[in-house]
Amino acid sequence: MEERAALLARVSAGHGTEIKDPATGEVIGRVAFGTPGDVAAAVDTAAKAQPGWAALDDQERCAALMRAADAIDAHAEELAYVVSREQGKTMNGLGARYEAAGCAAWVRATASTPLPVEVLVDDGQSRAELHYRPIGVVGAITPWNWPMIIACWQIAPALRMGNTVVQKPSEYTTLTGLAIAAVLNEALPPGVLTAVTGAGDVGDALVRDPRVGKVMFTGSVKTGMKVIEASAGNMPRLTLELGGNDAAIVLPDVDPQAIAEGLFWGAFINNGQTCAAMKRLYVPDAIYDEVVDALAALAAKIPMGVGLDEGNVLGPLQNQMQWNVVNRLVEDAKVRGARVVMGGDPDAAAPGYFYPKTLIADIDNAAPLVQEEQFGPALPIIRYTDLEQAVEWANGVDVGLGASVWSADRDTALAIAARLQAGTVWINSHGGIDPRVPFGGAKRSGYGLEFGVEGLKAVSVPQVISG
Ligand code: NAD
Numbered sequence: 001m002e003e004r005a006a007l008l009a010r011v012s013a014g015h016g017t018e019i020k021d022p023a024t025g026e027v028i029g030r031v032a033f034g035t036p037g038d039v040a041a042a043v044d045t046a047a048k049a050q051p052g053w054a055a056l057d058d059q060e061r062c063a064a065l066m067r068a069a070d071a072i073d074a075h076a077e078e079l080a081y082v083v084s085r086e087q088g089k090t091m092n093g094l095g096a097r098y099e100a101a102g103c104a105a106w107v108r109a110t111a112s113t114p115l116p117v118e119v120l121v122d123d124g125q126s127r128a129e130l131h132y133r134p135i136g137v138v139g140a141i142t143p144w145n146w147p148m149i150i151a152c153w154q155i156a157p158a159l160r161m162g163n164t165v166v167q168k169p170s171e172y173t174t175l176t177g178l179a180i181a182a183v184l185n186e187a188l189p190p191g192v193l194t195a196v197t198g199a200g201d202v203g204d205a206l207v208r209d210p211r212v213g214k215v216m217f218t219g220s221v222k223t224g225m226k227v228i229e230a231s232a233g234n235m236p237r238l239t240l241e242l243g244g245n246d247a248a249i250v251l252p253d254v255d256p257q258a259i260a261e262g263l264f265w266g267a268f269i270n271n272g273q274t275c276a277a278m279k280r281l282y283v284p285d286a287i288y289d290e291v292v293d294a295l296a297a298l299a300a301k302i303p304m305g306v307g308l309d310e311g312n313v314l315g316p317l318q319n320q321m322q323w324n325v326v327n328r329l330v331e332d333a334k335v336r337g338a339r340v341v342m343g344g345d346p347d348a349a350a351p352g353y354f355y356p357k358t359l360i361a362d363i364d365n366a367a368p369l370v371q372e373e374q375f376g377p378a379l380p381i382i383r384y385t386d387l388e389q390a391v392e393w394a395n396g397v398d399v400g401l402g403a404s405v406w407s408a409d410r411d412t413a414l415a416i417a418a419r420l421q422a423g424t425v426w427i428n429s430h431g432g433i434d435p436r437v438p439f440g441g442a443k444r445s446g447y448g449l450e451f452g453v454e455g456l457k458a459v460s461v462p463q464v465i466s467g
Contacts, residue, residue, distance in 0.1 A: 007078035008085065011178040019175055022088035023306040023316045023352040029086075031174045034198040036205035039166070042194045043209045046137045046164040049191030054134045054162035058115075061160055065111035067187035068156075072104040075183045079103070082179045083148055084307040084315075087172075088353070093313030094269050103152045103180065109435030110156040115456050120464075127467065132460035134162030135213040135237065139206040141227075143219045144172035144318050145273040145375075148180045150241075153450050154216035155184065155193060161460040163214070164192050168206055170219075171199040172319050203227075210234045214459060217241070218275075221399065221444045239448030239458050242441060244401025245279045245373045247394035248430055249416060250291060251387070251407035252284045259406050259428070260294035266404065266430030267379045268302070268357065271314050273322065276402035276439075278430045280370050281381045282390040288383050292361050295381075296341050299357045306352075317353040317376055326355050326376030329369040333380065338363035343378065365393045373399070387416075395421045400442030404430040 001009060012019075012029030019029050053061070072079065080096035089095040118130040140154035151167060158165050169177020174197050181195040196202055200223065207215050207230040217227050218241040231238055248266065250259070266278040283291045304314040317323045323346075330344045343358030358378035360369060369380045384390040394403060403422035407413040410427065417425040423441045426432060433439055438454035440446065448458050 004077045004081040008082045039205040042166045042196045045191045050164040062111040068184045069104045069107040071186040076100040083176045088315040090307040090312045090315045102149045107156045129465045131463045138163045138214045139212045140167040141203045141217045144170035147173035147176040157455045158459045167195045240446030242446040245397045246402040247280045248278045248404040249282045252286045253408040256290040256294040260298045272376045276431045285385045323353045333369045399445045401445035
């Protein structure tokens with residue numbers, strides 16, 4: 001066995017469901033999926049461990065998180081190997097090694113963010129302070145696209161604030177979820193982080209458990225709505241990081257060659273399977289052909305293939321379900337007469353869930369490829385002549401995670417950014433995140449914030465001490 005495969009072997013069960021490499025179909029391990037009945041025991045463990053963990057002072061919890069980040073670094077290549085084999089992303093580029101390094105960086109940043117007591121009033125007559133207390137047990141439910149780092153985004157702040165965590169990875173990336181939990185647990189006291197496996201019914205049981213005081217949920221809008229419904233019984237607090245359909249608006253004053261790379265990776269990071277990837281590109285008539293040509297020339301040079309091959313920087317889609325979504329939307333665009341600039345011609349007989357890099361030009365804004373979240377490597381490029389129309393189109397969907405404006409003039413870009421209905425608007429880039437900067441959605445992309453001080457506050461109960 002390859003040395004870096006040791007962690008994958010460690011978290012694979014000897015029996016249960018076969019897990020296949022999405023690039024090759026090869027069996028890489030087995031998972032014994034849990035049932036809703038397993039949730040109570042996991043929550044028990046977390047509930048018992050919580051008072052002791054909360055009793056540590058903040059510095060001690062931060063020190064444990066720092067050791068957890070060191071453990072991630074020590075196992076970085078093994079973690080990257082697991083996620084590459086199970087999720088499909090390439091080892092290189094903005095892929096598996098990048099995700100593993102991001103996990104360590106985020107855990108460290110979470111342990112380094114100061115959260116002092118806020119003195120709200122101190123006028124000689126009265127004094128009011130705002131403290132942030134632990135909630136108790138946090139349920140952490142993750143999707144399959146960035147399965148390690150999203151788990152860290154949920155787990156690290158929850159632990160920092162004195163909560164314990166029950167984590168439920170996506171059923172599509174269970175081995176990766178178990179792997180990151182195993183590595184974090186090398187540095188954490190027993191019971192502080194527990195993983196349960198299984199599908200949506202297990203997630204639902206976690207949301208409904210009366211001892212869970214907070215649910216961190218990252219996934220689709222549809223499931224997010226179910227989580228809201230399921231939470232009505234016990235009212236756990238919710239952070240919902242849901243789907244997006246991010247628009248990018250290019251202004252006529254840009255240099256198409258200069259922005260092509262930023263546009264490409266904004267859209268194709270992780271093969272488009274990224275919540276805040278650029279999913280619709282609005283380009284003015286005056287430079288439309290130049291932008292499309294520059295993107296196509298760049299895209300043609302980007303190697304796609306099996307994730308373990310060091311030369312590749314884009315891999316397959318993670319699963320058949322997502323492949324079908326992308327294929328349906330592109331086929332529909334073709335029927336509507338949109339222009340296929342490149343791609344759109346998958347080889348259904350080839351092994352794995354590969355879908356080629358696809359650029360679709362001259363597409364109507366009303367087409368489903370524009371209006372729905374494709375979550376894959378197929379970018380619609382919509383031509384506009386009136387900037388007001390482009391802003392209206394950008395805002396014309398029911399989600400609002402990210403957006404971007406591309407212009408040589410910062411003031412113009414800022415004025416447009418202020419009008420876009422999205423949790424983050426990037427200027428001359430798309431999708432970059434930073435552990436110091438809060439991240440969250442507008443509209444149906446969810447509510448609540450992750451990262452930075454805001455992210456810490458979101459996994460705690462504010463308490464006012466007055467007098
Ligand atoms: P999904 O909603 O199908 O699943 C997410 C998780 O929820 C999985 O662990 C799943 O088992 C669980 N689940 C399913 N039904 C449940 C229920 N009734 N109760 C509780 N949990 C349940 O999403 P997915 O397909 O895994 O992920 C893709 C989606 O996630 C995309 O829409 C993407 O945009 C979104 N996403 C958002 C962010 C963000 O930060 N906003 C980040 C990554 C992905």
